[in-house]
Amino acid sequence: MKARPCSGVIFTDLDNTLVDPRGEAGEAGDAYLEALELGYRIVPVTSKSIYEIIELWDSIGVPRGERLALVESGGAFYGPPGSLSRPTGFNRDVGLEYTELGRPLTSIDAILDSLARTCRTVRLSRANAWEARLITGLPLGRAVLAARREYLEVIWSGSQECLDAIFSKALQHRELTYVHRAPRTVQIAAHRGKGRAVDAALQEPLLRPCSRRVVTAGDSSHDIPIIERGDPSFRVDYNRDWSRLARPIYLVIPDKPPRAWRRLVETLKTLYKTPSL
Template structure:
């Protein structure tokens, strides 16, 4: 489609402030990217019901979005995915676990919208959108390390993977942000891919992109050194949240353009 760059970005703790969910500090750069025809693909553990209105608010409805940690893809202009949904099958496999093991995991589908709001800081209205799962189940595991290992191993036998994000452990049938990034990038042949993220569930996407920016998030441990940092292919933003997003991405794009001149 002739794009120079395609930007893939995580939301919570990256483009959105970890506590307030504001993106104001990134707005000027977002508007500039849109004006320049650079696609910005949201890639988040959020549901399509959450991402569709946010994508519209950000002026990015013409871009696809990666939803539920890569478990699904939301096409441009649509409010819900057209592909087959897998959430009911995932919950059935989860509920088939031995009772003691099942009780150690509580997910969004086990909580009311009020409980989701309390645990995430979302408004009740936003929490209700977060509860509309199509492909995955985020939640909290309260057991020991050994019990968590058993939990993930048993689920793996059913084809379910468990990925730790900034707040929650998310269960799905294996697709990841990096898989969807490759799928979306194929729509923009010749474009340089740039990824931004803050949490363990972003690492594969960061490493798979041509270039990447790690946005620090004081709410959790820093990501370990990543392959590519020594050469500058991956770098760290100077500050958290949308301010770090804008500073890190803006500097990277300026450098890449200067190099190509």
């Protein structure tokens, strides 16, 4: 796959940045397609599985040659056949090749089982459809796709004390290089997270022509490693604590998704004096 002329690359979070809490893109889908037509490569950087992203791309109508993603918080980089310099393998279910950026869950399964036995929990990768819906808050069909995990485990419990105990124990395992405490879950992986994944993606020949303009977008402190690598960078503002940022955010988007991503594209057109299509 040959690199095409490129206006820049947009690394974007999905949940509450491009899609709403139910996973709907709405008008952000049209903005996504417009950004592609303006010459941008777009790379979702998300905790979602590749199967969730495929459903999103299909709903938007993203061309097969433009399907790039950093999945499961940086566990692997997916792209069209022939697009990656050193692919690890080819996923026949989605028709994309991928480069692993860490170890798969199968390599740390025994540790994850031990952590899950700490108290009453559910591992998302082993959840049935109804458990997956409870954990993710997504409609049933999307929740099933979310449970198809390969690089990032999500451990749920109804007890905050239980989650605190799992989080503390997970930090003691050197093999677990990514441990994130969310309000209702603990997310665990053997990779280096979203920021390092963005760095790795920018080394790919496909994206090198785009690296003169790296645009980033996110909505929470979990997205700080993405946002810090952008210029310009966009923060979808929900009055959250951003004190951990190493440098100031360039632009704040006051809208909620999916309107937020439309505002992002319109702002890029204004900044770089790009006419509307």
